[in-house]
Amino acid sequence: xxxxxxxxxxxxxxxxxxxxxxxxxxxxxxxxxxxxxxxxxxxxxxxxxxxxxxxxxxxxxxxxxxxxxxxxxxxxxxxxxxxxxxxxxxxxxxxxxxxxxxxxxxxxxxxxxxxxxxxxxxxxxxxxxxxxxxxxxxxxxxxxxxxxxxxxxxxxxxxxxxxxxxxxxxxxxxxxxxxxxxxxxxxxxxxxxxxxxxxxxxxxxxxxxxxxxxxxxxxxxxxxxxxxxxxxxxxxxxxxxxxxxxxxxxxxxxxxxxxxxxxxxxxxxxxxxxxxxxxxxxxxxxxxxxxxxxxxxxxxxxxxxxxxxxxxxxxxxxxxxxxxxxxxxxxxxxxxxxxxxxxxxxxxxxxxxxxxxxxxxxxxxxxxxxxxxxxxxxxxxxxxxxxxxxxxxxxxxxxxxxxxxxxxxxxxxxxx
Amino acid sequence: xxxxxxxxxxxxxxxxxxxxxxxxxxxxxxxxxxxxxxxxxxxxxxxxxxxxxxxxxxxxxxxxxxxxxxxxxxxxxxxxxxxxxxxxxxxxxxxxxxxxxxxxxxxxxxxxxxxxxxxxxxxxxxxxxxxxxxxxxxxxxxxxxxxxxxxxxxxxxxxxxxxxxxxxxxxxxxxxxxxxxxxxxxxxxxxxxxxxxxxxxxxxxxxxxxxxxxxxxxxxxxxxxxxxxxxxxxxxxxxxxxxxxxxxxxxxxxxxxxxx
Numbered sequence: 001x002x003x004x005x006x007x008x009x010x011x012x013x014x015x016x017x018x019x020x021x022x023x024x025x026x027x028x029x030x031x032x033x034x035x036x037x038x039x040x041x042x043x044x045x046x047x048x049x050x051x052x053x054x055x056x057x058x059x060x061x062x063x064x065x066x067x068x069x070x071x072x073x074x075x076x077x078x079x080x081x082x083x084x085x086x087x088x089x090x091x092x093x094x095x096x097x098x099x100x101x102x103x104x105x106x107x108x109x110x111x112x113x114x115x116x117x118x119x120x121x122x123x124x125x126x127x128x129x130x131x132x133x134x135x136x137x138x139x140x141x142x143x144x145x146x147x148x149x150x151x152x153x154x155x156x157x158x159x160x161x162x163x164x165x166x167x168x169x170x171x172x173x174x175x176x177x178x179x180x181x182x183x184x185x186x187x188x189x190x191x192x193x194x195x196x197x198x199x200x201x202x203x204x205x206x207x208x209x210x211x212x213x214x215x216x217x218x219x220x221x222x223x224x225x226x227x228x229x230x231x232x233x234x235x236x237x238x239x240x241x242x243x244x245x246x247x248x249x250x251x252x253x254x255x256x257x258x259x260x261x262x263x264x265x266x267x268x269x270x271x272x273x274x275x276x277x278x279x280x281x282x283x284x285x286x287x288x289x290x291x292x293x294x295x296x297x298x299x300x301x302x303x304x305x306x307x308x309x310x311x312x313x314x315x316x317x318x319x320x321x322x323x324x325x326x327x328x329x330x331x332x333x334x335x336x337x338x339x340x341x342x343x344x345x346x347x348x349x350x351x352x353x354x355x356x357x358x359x360x361x362x363x364x365x366x367x368x369x370x371x372x373x374x375x376x377x378x379x380x381x382x383x384x385x386x387x388x389x390x391x392x393x394x395x396x397x398x399x400x401x402x403x404x405x406x407x408x409x410x411x412x413x414x415x416x
Numbered sequence: 417x418x419x420x421x422x423x424x425x426x427x428x429x430x431x432x433x434x435x436x437x438x439x440x441x442x443x444x445x446x447x448x449x450x451x452x453x454x455x456x457x458x459x460x461x462x463x464x465x466x467x468x469x470x471x472x473x474x475x476x477x478x479x480x481x482x483x484x485x486x487x488x489x490x491x492x493x494x495x496x497x498x499x500x501x502x503x504x505x506x507x508x509x510x511x512x513x514x515x516x517x518x519x520x521x522x523x524x525x526x527x528x529x530x531x532x533x534x535x536x537x538x539x540x541x542x543x544x545x546x547x548x549x550x551x552x553x554x555x556x557x558x559x560x561x562x563x564x565x566x567x568x569x570x571x572x573x574x575x576x577x578x579x580x581x582x583x584x585x586x587x588x589x590x591x592x593x594x595x596x597x598x599x600x601x602x603x604x605x606x607x608x609x610x611x612x613x614x615x616x617x618x619x620x621x622x623x624x625x626x627x628x629x630x631x632x633x634x635x636x637x638x639x640x641x642x643x644x645x646x647x648x649x650x651x652x653x654x655x656x657x658x659x660x661x662x663x664x665x666x667x668x669x670x671x672x673x674x675x676x
C-alpha cells in the first residue's frame with residue numbers, strides 16, 4: 001500500500017518537472033488601461049508560447065507581424081480596425097493561434113493582396129472563431145501546412161470583381177482543415193490553388209460575387225457537408241485529381257453563366273450524395289474522366305447535367321433526377337459514360353415484374369436539348385407542344401442523340 | 417344584348433358539355449395535386465395543358481355552338497334587335513361559361529389543397545388569367561370562321577387547322593427560322609414572333625413568372641428585360657387584349673354585312 005503511494009508521488013513529481021517549462025508561459029493582457037496598450041507592443045514583449053489576451057475594446061492597428069509561436073486570444077470579441085491601410089496580421093512563425101477577434105477594414109490595393117490574416121510559410125496554426133468585416137482578402141495562406149481554420153465568420157460587401165478578394169485563400173498549402181466557416185459577400189468564398197490534401201467540411205458559402213468554392217491544381221482534397229448557395233457563378237473546380245465531394249449542397253445558383261458546379265479537367269474523382277437544387281446548370285462537365293457520381297439529387301435545375309465533351313468512362317449510378325427542365329444534355333452523339341440505376345422523374349416506362357426497375361430503358365437526352373446546344377435562342381420554345389412531339393419521335397428512334405446513351409435499369413422510385 | 421347573353425349563358429350552363437368541361441378540369445386538378453402535393457409543380461404541369469387544350473376546346477366548342485344555334489340566331493334576327501348585340505351576347509355567353517368552367521374546375525381543387533395559404537396564388541391567378549384570355553381569343557376566332565363559312569364541315573376543318581397552326585405548326589416554323597438564321601442576332605425576331613402567337617405569348621408569360629427566366633440565358637435576358645418588368649407584363653396582357661378584340665371586331669363586322 002505504502003509502496004504504491006510513494007510510486008504515485010514520484011510520478012507526480014516527474015510530471016511536474018516535465019511540464020514546468022509550459023507553466024512558465026505567461027499571459028499578457030492587452031487593453032486600453034493595461035500596461036500593454038496595443039497588440040504590436042504585446043507581440044514584441046511576448047516570449048515563445050505566451051498568450052496575448054486581448055480585452056474588449058477597439059484597437060486601430062495594421063501590419064502586425066507575428067514572428068514567434070504565441071496565441072492571440074480575444075476576450076468578448078475585441079475589434080481590430082485596420083483603417084483600410086493595409087494588411088492586419090502576418091504570421092511567419094509555426095504554432096500560432098488566433099482566436100476570438102473581430103477584424104475590420106482591411107485595405108484594398110490593386111498591387112498587393114492585403115489580407116486580414118496572412119500566414120506565410122508556417123505550420124500548425126489555428127485560426128478559430130474570428131469575425132471579419134469590410135475586408136479585401138480574409139484568411140490568406142501562402143506555402144503553409146497543417147493548420148486549422150475553423151468557425152470563422154467572413155462578411156464582405158464586395159461589389160466588383162476587380163477590387164475584391166477571397167474569403168479563405170489557399171496557395172501552395174497542404175494538410176489544412178477548413179471547417180464550419182461562414183463566408184458571404186466576397187469574390188470567391190473558398191479559393192485553393194496548388195493545395196493538396198485539404199479537408200473542407202461544413203462551411204457555408206453564400207452570396208459571393210463569383211464562386212462559392214473555386215479550386216485549381218489541387219489534388220486529393222475532400223469536400224464534405226458544405227453549403228454553396230446563391231453565388232454569382234456557383235462553384236468551379238478545375239485541373240485536379242482524386243478529389244472527393246460528399247454531402248454538399250449546391251443551391252440557387254441562377255444566372256446566364258451560373259453553375260451549381262463546373263468541372264473542368266477533373267479526373268478520378270468521387271462525387272457522392274450531394275444535392276443540386278434550383279441551379280441553372282447542376283453540373284457542367286468538360287474534359288473530366290473516370291468520375292463516379294453516386295447518390296446525388298438533382299432537383300428543379302435548368303439542366304441537371306450538361307456534358308460538353310471529352311468526358312470518358314464516367315459512371316452515374318443511383319442518382320435522383322427530379323423535375324429538371326433538362327436532365328442531361330450532350331453536344332455530340334458519342335457517348336462513353338455509363339448511366340445505370342438512376343431515378344428519372346420523367347421516365348414513362350413501366351415495371352411489370354415489380355422488381356423496382358423499369359422494364360423499358362430510359363433515354364435521358366432529349367432532342368430539344370441537342371437543338372438548344374446548337375442554337376441557344378430556340379430555348380424560348382421550351383414546353384411547347386411541337387417540342388414535345390419531336391422529342392417523342394426522337395425517343396422512339398434516335399438520330400441526333402447518342403443511341404447508346406440509355407439507362408438500362410431506371411429505378412421506379414426515388415433512390416434517396 | 418344582356419338578355420341574349422343571359423339566355424345563351426343559361427342554355428350552356430344547362431348543357432352537358434359545360435359539365436363535361438368542368439368535370440374534366442376538376443378531375444385534372446385533383447389528379448395532379450394527388451400525384452404531387454407540390455402546388456408550384458402542379459401549376460407548371462397545368463400550364464402545359466392549358467396552353468394547348470384551352471385553345472383547342474374553345475375553338476371547337478365555339479364553332480359547334482354557333483352552328484347549333486343557327487336557327488335560334490335566325491329567329492333573333494327576325495326580331496327588332498341590333499346585330500351587334502345578338503352576336504356579342506352569344507359570344508360572351510359561350511366564352512363566359514367556358515371561362516367559368518375553367519375557373520371553377522381548377523380553382524376548387526387548388527383551393528382545397530391550400531392555395532390561399534401558399535405563395536403560389538399569384539402564379540395560379542396568372543394561369544387562370546391567361547387561360548381566360550385564350551378562351552376568349554379562340555372563341556372569337558371560331559366565331560370568325562363560323563360566320564364566314566356556311567358549310568359546317570369546312571368550318572370545322574378550318575377551326576382544327578387554326579388550332580393546329582397556332583399550337584404546333586407555328587412553333588415548327590419558328591424553330592426552323594431560328595436554326596436557319598442562327599448566324600444572325602435573333603433576339604428581336606423571337607420577341608416579335610412570340611408576340612404574334614397568343615399561345616406562345618401565354619406560354620412565355622407563364623414561364624417567366626415561374627422563375628425559369630434565368631434558364632433562358634442570354635436569350636432570356638432580352639425576354640426578362642421585356643416581360644419581367646411590370647411594364648412588360650402589362651404590355652403582354654395588352655397584346656393579348658388586342659388578340660381578343662381584333663377577331664371579335666372582324667366577326668361582328670362580318671355578321672353585320674352577312675346576308676342570312
